[in-house]
Amino acid sequence: MERFQRELTDFIQKLYEGERKVLVCGEGRMGARVMLIGEAPGEQESLQGRPFVGKAGRNLDAFLEAAGLARSDLYVTNAVKFRPTKRSKAGRTVNRPPTQEEVRIFLPWLLREIGLVNPRYVVTLGNVPLKALLGPGHVIGEMHGRLIDWEGRGLYPLYHPASVIYNPSLKDVYSQDVARFARILQKD
Ligand code: URA
Numbered sequence: 722m723e724r725f726q727r728e729l730t731d732f733i734q735k736l737y738e739g740e741r742k743v744l745v746c747g748e749g750r751m752g753a754r755v756m757l758i759g760e761a762p763g764e765q766e767s768l769q770g771r772p773f774v775g776k777a778g779r780n781l782d783a784f785l786e787a788a789g790l791a792r793s794d795l796y797v798t799n800a801v802k803f804r805p806t807k808r809s810k811a812g813r814t815v816n817r818p819p820t821q822e823e824v825r826i827f828l829p830w831l832l833r834e835i836g837l838v839n840p841r842y843v844v845t846l847g848n849v850p851l852k853a854l855l856g857p858g859h860v861i862g863e864m865h866g867r868l869i870d871w872e873g874r875g876l877y878p879l880y881h882p883a884s885v886i887y888n889p890s891l892k893d894v895y896s897q898d899v900a901r902f903a904r905i906l907q908k909d
Contacts (some may be wrong), residue, residue: 722751722837729802729830736826743767747798747834752792755906756840757781758831759849760881761801762820774798780882787896790904796838800850801827824853835874841909843874844902847881866898868905877902 726746733742745762748771756775765775773781785792801819809815831853835843845851848861854871864878879902885895 722747724836725833727828732830733803738840742803743749744769744802745770745772745799745804746802747796747838748772749796749798749838750793751796751838753796753838753840754841755844756796756798756835756838757791757844757846758854759797759799759846760849761823762804763816764804767804772799776886777882779897780885784879784882784899787899788906790903790906796840798831798834800824800853802830807869809870819849822848828853841874842877842902842906843871843880844877846879847884849881851878865894868902877905 728746729746733744745766749756759773759777762772763775763777765774765778784790785795793816800821805817805819805823806814807817831850833908843854845854851859851861854876861878861880862878865880867878869876869878879898880891880895882895885891
């Protein structure tokens with residue numbers, strides 16, 4: 722994994738020469754049973770250099786607790802590994818969703834990362850990692866909470882925890898999906 726991270730860092734530095742891109746690489750155990758794939762790092766993640774340590778990280782902890790998992794059972798990463806930003810009207814640096822081009826640039830690296838970690842289950846959070854892996858025709862609204870076969874692994878799409886904050890009506894669906902995933906893990 723160190724070699725992977727070094728090669729990825731070199732690749733991104735060359736590609737975005739002159740721009741300062743802070744990479745937030747994945748974290749967790751090789752051979753973890755479950756790999757969680759988010760969208761992209763936010764401000765806290767970029768500052769601390771670790772995935773899911775900000776507000777979304779607190780949601781992640783709730784996910785772990787509900788699914789009866791410990792961080793050590795998991796490998797956590799993102800589809801895009803730097804923080805996508807834009808200038809707000811007030812001139813502040815704020816998050817924006819990753820572009821399709823950014824997702825495309827990182828996809829071969831994400832696939833290689835999945836191969837290295839070799840998880841039994843891949844859990845995608847929201848549309849960005851779902852579409853990255855399955856293609857643009859797949860939408861979370863139709864696929865959440867359903868275990869599908871993907872490249873010899875179980876792929877389980879969940880809503881992004883942040884979307885549950887913005888849209889509280891998703892909270893029950895999200896909790897049911899997490900509980901269903903916990904049962905899948907228990908039975909397997
Ligand atoms: N949201 C994500 O999708 N990933 C992070 O690492 C943090 C917030």
